Each structure stands twice: as structure tokens, then as C-alpha cells.
Amino acid sequence: MKIERLQTIVTCPGRNFVTVKIETDQGVYGLGDATLNGRELAVKSYLEDHVFPCLVGRDPRNIEDIWQYLYRGAYWRRGPVTMTAIAAIDMALWDILGKLAGMPVYRMLGGKSRQGLMVYGHATGRDHAEAVEEVQRHIEQGYKAIRVQSGVPGLEKVYGVGKAAGQYEPAQKGLPIEEAWDTALYLRHTPELFRKVREAVGFEPHLLHDAHHRLTPMEAGRLGKDLEPYRLFWLEDATPAENQEAFRLIRQHTTTPLAVGEVFNSIWDCKDLIQQQLVDYIRATIVHAGGITHVRRIADFAALHQVRTGFHGATDLSPVCMAAAVNFGLWAPNFGIQELMPHNALTDEVFPHSYRFEDGYLVMDDVPGLGVDIDEALACQYPYERAYLPVARLRDGSMWNW
Known part of the structure; x- marks a missing residue:
């Protein structure tokens, strides 16, 4: 062949x-x-x-x-x-x-370790009240775990929150837009958000939060400590991880579990983080970290150090990658959780697939291969359109991490 x-x-x-x-x-x-x-x-x-x-x-x-x-x-x-x-x-x-x-493919990897993948959805609100409502709506839909993001008073735009209620898509058509950022406002605002969410829904649902690389290690340690009473499932991407040693400082100041890695592209990006147990969840994606073959090595290495997977699953991954992630997660013995941002109906039509959401979990049919296809004729009707993620600047105009 x-x-x-x-x-x-x-x-x-x-x-x-x-x-x-x-x-x-x-x-x-x-x-x-x-x-x-x-x-x-x-x-x-x-x-x-x-x-x-x-x-x-x-x-x-x-x-x-x-x-x-x-x-x-x-x-x-x-x-x-x-x-x-x-x-x-x-x-x-x-x-x-x-x-x-x-x-x-999960059979080829060694068979199922579980019947379905617990996923987390995205509850976002332009203010606290709207975020709480979105959390409650996700619970009604069956989600067991929910990432919560909210607008910050004094900032026009905040990561994870769109201009209107509903699905958030960060990539915007045309050239990159620029957003202003103020860490002090964010740090004052976020613990109060989770206090209100816990008051509204209790402690049964898992809650997650994404700092999106915005904080210094000390700021991240302070936020993690402030969030400890609300028992987060994890605090994601608290600080840029180019310097893996930075997570040691965060670890010294908080017991809030830490997740990182959606921008990683090899085991070398997370070797020290895993080996020194500076994080609890590794979020490297199959599409950006060398495919199933390489991510399997990352997961096996993580398992030796009691680190679990928590793969990125935003809409910038096509249903092909999501199908691969479901196959991988069904097998991986140290699977932790899978992010799920549902694609729009048209994307699902272009990429028919066998995985589906059921009562807080992703499950899939027992079909050969990855269990996904592409309608090439339909795909050709929607040509490429230039689009970029935003960039962030501090209030004084200097570049910051988006």
C-alpha cells in the first residue's frame, strides 16, 4: 500500500x-x-x-x-x-x-478507558449577573463543568466575552483589532464573580477560569489564593509558560489547580512543568502538538507525574481534530477533562462526525477511523477569509499578552 x-x-x-x-x-x-x-x-x-x-x-x-x-x-x-x-x-x-x-482509532490505541469524556462548556457574561445566568443555563443543558468568564467594569473588551450573549468567537475578520487591558481591575473583579456564581449554583458543578496568559507569576499566585474558597477545577494559563520555572512561584502561593499548554507544540514545552509537578492539567492540542503520535508521548509522560489531560477544544479546532481528541480521550488513562465549544451548524454540515454531546459528556459511535468526514463540495462554497486573533495593550499603550 x-x-x-x-x-x-x-x-x-x-x-x-x-x-x-x-x-x-x-x-x-x-x-x-x-x-x-x-x-x-x-x-x-x-x-x-x-x-x-x-x-x-x-x-x-x-x-x-x-x-x-x-x-x-x-x-x-x-x-x-x-x-x-x-x-x-x-x-x-x-x-x-x-x-x-x-x-x-481508540481501539487501535488500546481500547476504552471510559465510556465518555466529561467536557466543560463556556459560560460568559458582559457582567456578573449575565455570567451567572449563563452558568445556570449550562447546568440545565447537562454540563457538569463550566468555564466562567465575565466582563470587567472599566474595560470595553475582555477575553472570552463577546459583544452579545451567546457563543464567543475570538478570531475576527480583517486585520487584528486592539484591546485595552488593566490587570488591577481584573484581579479585583474576578474573585467576586466566583463568589456570586457559587452562591447561585452551589459547589456541585465544576467551575474553571482562564486568565489567558495575562498575569505575572506573583499576580497569578494571588489570584489563585483569592479563588481558593470557591474550589475551582482549575485556573488556566495563569502566566506565559515560555519560562516553565515561573509556575513554581505560583505553586508556592496557591492550592488552586493549574492548567496550561494550549499553545504548546512539543513535549519540550511542558517537560519541566510535568516532571516537577508544577501543573495539574496539560492542555496541548492534537492539532498543534504533533498529532496523536506525539500527544500520546506527552500524556504517558504526564501520567508518571500524576498530571492529567485537559485538551484545548475551542472552535479554532475543526471537527476533525475534535474527533481525534475524543478517540484519544476515550483511551487515555490519565484523561482529565475536554474543552467543548460547539461548532456552528454549517461547520457540522461541512464536517459530518460521529461524536456527540450527551448529559455532560462527549461520546462517539463505534465506527472505523476517526469517525469524521468532509463534504468537499460544500466546503468549496465557503472560501478562505482573512481573520486574526486580537492583540492587547496596557492602558499606557505598551503591548501585552492577549
Whole structure:
């Protein structure tokens, strides 16, 4: 069996997605997600100009060898563009292997460790009252875990909160917008938000919060301590993690569980964090961290140190990646939780899939491969539209972490 044809499919059914399709000489094909939010065309070029020509004629069943070839053979290792491209190829090859075996990918990994993946939804409000209402609405929908974000008085825009109630989509069409940020206002506001939420819904639902890289280590330690009475499931991305040692300072000041890693692209980004048990959940995504083959290594390494998975699952991951994440989470013995931002109806139509939400969990049918497909004719009706994530500046105009 040989790889005969590779292609990228770029579509924008409300937001941009890049999909890799690998076809074999025996008519079996597999899909992989190659979406890198705001840099989609860079990955498309990397794949078409530098990767695809090297794979034609290779045996698609040799997944490990192909992964090593793309990682070691490029010499310039890691980075989000390279690792997203490798991830797309890797997902597609696992999809092919599952179809050849007549098994879902989770069976190929070793079978189920659980019947479904507990997910967390996003409750956002322009103020405290609206956020509390959204938490209650998510509980009514069956969510057992809910991430809570709220507008901050004095700031026009805040991460995680849209201009209107409902689904939040951070990427905006056109050039990047700029948002003002004030850490002091945020730190005064956030503990009061969670006090009100706990008063309204009690302590049964799991509550999460995303600081989105906005804090210094000491500020993060203070916020974590202030949130301790409200028993958060985790505090996410409290500070930028380029300096992994920064999390040691946070750890010294709070017992609030810590999660990090949605921007990580290799095990090296989180090696010290895991090995020194400075975090509780690793959030590296299959699409940005080298695919199933590499994320499996991260999860196994994390399991040795009692760190669990909590994969990123925003709408910048296509249903192809979500299908891969569900397969992976069904297997992973140290699975913790899965983020779920439901895609719009049009995206679900472009990418028909077998996973579904049931009573707070993601479950999937027992179908070969990843359990996802793409309607290419429909995808072609929605061409790429330039879109970027925002950027943030402090009130004095200096750049900050968005």
C-alpha cells in the first residue's frame, strides 16, 4: 500500500479551517486537521510546498517512521507551523489505519478507558449577573463543568466575552483589532464573580477560569489564593509558560489547580512543568502538538507525574481534530477533562462526525477511523477569509499578552 495523493482543503463555514486529505492507491483516505488560527495559509504552504512531495509513494501504515521523518528530517524542529503540519499528516494516517483495520482509532490505541469524556462548556457574561445566568443555563443543558468568564467594569473588551450573549468567537475578520487591558481591575473583579456564581449554583458543578496568559507569576499566585474558597477545577494559563520555572512561584502561593499548554507544540514545552509537578492539567492540542503520535508521548509522560489531560477544544479546532481528541480521550488513562465549544451548524454540515454531546459528556459511535468526514463540495462554497486573533495593550499603550 502506498500514499498516492495528498491535498489541503481550505474552507470558511463561519471561520477558517485547513484539512489534509491523504489518499492511498487502494482507495482508502484519511483526514487531518491543519488549522492554525490566524496563520492558516502558512501551514497550507508548508504542507503543499515542503511535505506532500516527500510522502508520495510511502506506506501510510508506517506512522511512526513518517512522524520521525517529518520531525527529525526537517532539521528545523518544532514551532507551531511545523508541528501543526505534522499533526495533520499524523491524524490522517491514524484515520487510514483505523479504516484498514475496521476499528475506531481508540481501539487501535488500546481500547476504552471510559465510556465518555466529561467536557466543560463556556459560560460568559458582559457582567456578573449575565455570567451567572449563563452558568445556570449550562447546568440545565447537562454540563457538569463550566468555564466562567465575565466582563470587567472599566474595560470595553475582555477575553472570552463577546459583544452579545451567546457563543464567543475570538478570531475576527480583517486585520487584528486592539484591546485595552488593566490587570488591577481584573484581579479585583474576578474573585467576586466566583463568589456570586457559587452562591447561585452551589459547589456541585465544576467551575474553571482562564486568565489567558495575562498575569505575572506573583499576580497569578494571588489570584489563585483569592479563588481558593470557591474550589475551582482549575485556573488556566495563569502566566506565559515560555519560562516553565515561573509556575513554581505560583505553586508556592496557591492550592488552586493549574492548567496550561494550549499553545504548546512539543513535549519540550511542558517537560519541566510535568516532571516537577508544577501543573495539574496539560492542555496541548492534537492539532498543534504533533498529532496523536506525539500527544500520546506527552500524556504517558504526564501520567508518571500524576498530571492529567485537559485538551484545548475551542472552535479554532475543526471537527476533525475534535474527533481525534475524543478517540484519544476515550483511551487515555490519565484523561482529565475536554474543552467543548460547539461548532456552528454549517461547520457540522461541512464536517459530518460521529461524536456527540450527551448529559455532560462527549461520546462517539463505534465506527472505523476517526469517525469524521468532509463534504468537499460544500466546503468549496465557503472560501478562505482573512481573520486574526486580537492583540492587547496596557492602558499606557505598551503591548501585552492577549
